[in-house]
Amino acid sequence: MKRVLIILGVVTLLASCKTAEQQRAIDMANDNKQCQAQGFAPGSQALAECMDTAAQSRAADQTRQAAAQQAWFDRNDANFRNWQQKVDNSDNWSPPTRNQNIDTRPQFDKQGNPNFDAQGNYQGCHSIGCQVDIPDSTN
Numbered sequence: 001m002k003r004v005l006i007i008l009g010v011v012t013l014l015a016s017c018k019t020a021e022q023q024r025a026i027d028m029a030n031d032n033k034q035c036q037a038q039g040f041a042p043g044s045q046a047l048a049e050c051m052d053t054a055a056q057s058r059a060a061d062q063t064r065q066a067a068a069q070q071a072w073f074d075r076n077d078a079n080f081r082n083w084q085q086k087v088d089n090s091d092n093w094s095p096p097t098r099n100q101n102i103d104t105r106p107q108f109d110k111q112g113n114p115n116f117d118a119q120g121n122y123q124g125c126h127s128i129g130c131q132v133d134i135p136d137s138t139n
Contacts, residue, residue, distance in 0.1 A: 027058060 018026070028051065035050035036042060 027055070031055065 031051045031054040032047070034054065035047050038050065040047035040050050
């Protein structure tokens, strides 16, 4: 059964792949339909100009998308390089360690319900709308 699912997944992925020529043919057919729907006669110069305008618009959209993606990559790369430089330039940088000063005694809220386990990990309500009490003072 697992093998069948894998084969179906691969076939589905391959079926959705298109070559540049196939995509261009699909785009031209869609442009032709849209321009004819706007009232341009098949085979006319106006239809050809309409299809050319649609192709130019699509190319401009692709250029804008590529530029936006490149800008995103550049920002992420710059952020990573800045972070890496801060880490490299720090004399005493070390990875964060767990605070060893945690009170390991179980803590309870005002109703006697445990909010924390013996290691100090929160064990209370984890959903939206929960009210968390500050553990009662042991003093």
